[in-house]
Amino acid sequence: MTLAAMLLLILIGFLAGGFGALAGVGGGIIVTPLLAIYFGLPMHQAIGVTLLCVIATSTATSSMYVERHVTDVRLGMTLELATTVGALIAALVAHHVNRRTLAVLFACFLLYSAGSMIRKAWDSRNKKREEVIPDYTPQNYPAGLAASLIAGGFSGLLGIGGGPIKVPVMLLFMKVPLRVAAATSNFMIGVTAGTSAYVYWGRGDVRVDIAAPLVAGVFAGSLLGARISPKIRAFYILMLLVCIAGWLAAQMIYKLLTGGFQ
């Protein structure tokens, strides 16, 4: 690999990790399409590499959320029973799903994520941060476990974290405060992505030369991002991410219509 390509990958990782940590969303949705569209990686390899970026973001940022006692470790561990099963099954199945189908699913998920980020941006605009976490007891574990199974499935299939699926369910059905739900989802993502990453790694779908510079960038970006995130308003970053996600979805759809992703 050329030095320029390596530096570009570090930069992509840095921005994905940094924006992800600042806005409280995973950067995975950006990395996979960039690799598939502009670096010409087959979808399976793009997903395999992204899984490592997702583990890096989760590990770097959740160390801080756990330290600040925002993460509900018991709840996270319980829901991981479902996310890991979903991730394992999906990672085994993904190998037999053809690249175009994966690209279609990914484009759909990009649009869904863009929608949920618009909502999140709108909420962050007029609502003050809850400084103290209110007392709560998680309700409705079946709903949480079901959502986690689906989120884990998407994670194994598309290399994403699955936050946009888990967080709303934890918030609305399990009655967990938003900050706790977001931090706990983030905490679970490392183990979930790890489960599918083992399958991808074992199959040789993780390119070390591409993953290494990306992961280095992601680490630097998300460590920095998580440190300064309490001081920054997420609104503009979220809107920027919405634009990027929209653009990438359009690119993927265009490439699909013109016969790409073979």
Next chain:
Amino acid sequence: MSRQDVAADRVLSLTLKFGAYTAFALIVAGLVLQFVVPWAMKVTTAGLLVLLATPVLRIIVACLQFLRERDFRYALVSFGVLAIVVLAYVLGVQG
């Protein structure tokens, strides 16, 4: 009462930090060394393997924390998660 456990959180956070910084250091070292020595890829790969091992390590640490607190229910839950992840590893390697 808060559901978050201060002492256990500290150990868990340190585990995650240890994994993150070790992986980061190895990967950066590998990326720099690749312009100098031919075996640099091994250092980079080691970094990625540390990254992959960190989630497993944090499940084990959490499981031990629950055992120490005599919270057997969640120790069992952690053990269940660990079993699934190990199964994924075995299936992946056989891939």
